[in-house]
Amino acid sequence: MADWQITYRCNENCISCIIPEEVYGREVPEKITELFLHQNEDDVISIGGGEPTLHDDILDILQKAREENPGATIFLVTNGRMFAYEEFVQELSELELGDFRLGISLYGHEAEVHEKVTRVEGSFRDTVQGIKNLTAEGFEVEVRVVVHRLNHEHLPEIYSFVDEELPGISRLVFMNAKYSGRAYDNREELLVEYPEVVPYMEEALSLTEEENFPVRLFHFPLCTLDEEFRDYAATGNTKDSGAEEIGYASVCEECGRWEECSGIWQSYLNLVGEDEFEPIQDGES
Numbered sequence: 001m002a003d004w005q006i007t008y009r010c011n012e013n014c015i016s017c018i019i020p021e022e023v024y025g026r027e028v029p030e031k032i033t034e035l036f037l038h039q040n041e042d043d044v045i046s047i048g049g050g051e052p053t054l055h056d057d058i059l060d061i062l063q064k065a066r067e068e069n070p071g072a073t074i075f076l077v078t079n080g081r082m083f084a085y086e087e088f089v090q091e092l093s094e095l096e097l098g099d100f101r102l103g104i105s106l107y108g109h110e111a112e113v114h115e116k117v118t119r120v121e122g123s124f125r126d127t128v129q130g131i132k133n134l135t136a137e138g139f140e141v142e143v144r145v146v147v148h149r150l151n152h153e154h155l156p157e158i159y160s161f162v163d164e165e166l167p168g169i170s171r172l173v174f175m176n177a178k179y180s181g182r183a184y185d186n187r188e189e190l191l192v193e194y195p196e197v198v199p200y201m202e203e204a205l206s207l208t209e210e211e212n213f214p215v216r217l218f219h220f221p222l223c224t225l226d227e228e229f230r231d232y233a234a235t236g237n238t239k240d241s242g243a244e245e246i247g248y249a250s251v252c253e254e255c256g257r258w259e260e261c262s263g264i265w266q267s268y269l270n271l272v273g274e275d276e277f278e279p280i281q282d283g284e285s
């Protein structure tokens with residue numbers, strides 16, 4: 001997957017942003033964005049930022065990304081606020097983007113919870129309206145909830161809100177926070193350990209029997225979840241990918257699910273240590 005960050009400007013000020021403080025608010029040089037457009041060997045191209053919809057040429061960039069990479073899925077990672085403007089959704093609709101999806105961050109089920117993270121008044125209203133406008137036009141929208149101390153107790157309410165208010169989305173993803181950039185700087189406020197999160201996560205998952213969309217968990221290692229909830233967790237062997245941001249505990253090699261486990265954020269291991277990870281025995285699912 002190619003990951004293109006086309007601007008570090010943003011119309012939010014998230015406490016959990018993984019962009020380093022020193023680049024926040026800057027532009028990415030045009031030449032680098034041009035170079036991105038010619039990387040054409042990946043089957044998924046993720047375009048993000050900062051907030052990519054603030055880039056003056058965002059619609060041209062999407063169009064060029066499609067033309068240069070005809071076989072790729074194009075994935076726009078955004079806070080969705082700009083799509084509260086119906087005209088902007090219309091302009092996006094007029095591009096012929098083919099296999100195109102959006103991943104939109106939502107941190108809470110109400111303004112008070114969401115805006116404690118974004119630190120921008122009105123951002124909850126805009127994001128929710130943006131998601132509604134996009135799904136009404138038939139766009140594929142994945143709602144992404146980054147989980148940390150400021151919202152973990154609200155996971156069941158967040159699930160219910162999305163289920164009731166945003167049924168047109170294609171998928172709901174709960175992602176455990178990565179502690180880098182500003183999120184690392186704010187770790188005292190944000191850090192929450194799996195044993196504290198998982199009861200709320202499992203309560204939310206227990207509500208999903210008749211959902212309109214699939215629910216997935218990213219960065220929830222299988223051993224942190226009760227057996228009955230492990231099918232929700234994304235798996236995928238990352239051991240040979242060379243990704244330094246993903247790590248494993250020393251006990252992982254004894255685990256019956258080691259081959260498929262997608263690992264643990266290295267930033268989490270650095271802060272919390274390895275004690276909570278327990279090998280799954282062969283025979284357990």
Ligand code: SF4
Binds near residue numbers: 258
């Ligand atoms: S023990 Fe390690 S390999 Fe097994 S599920 Fe947990 S994190 Fe993954």
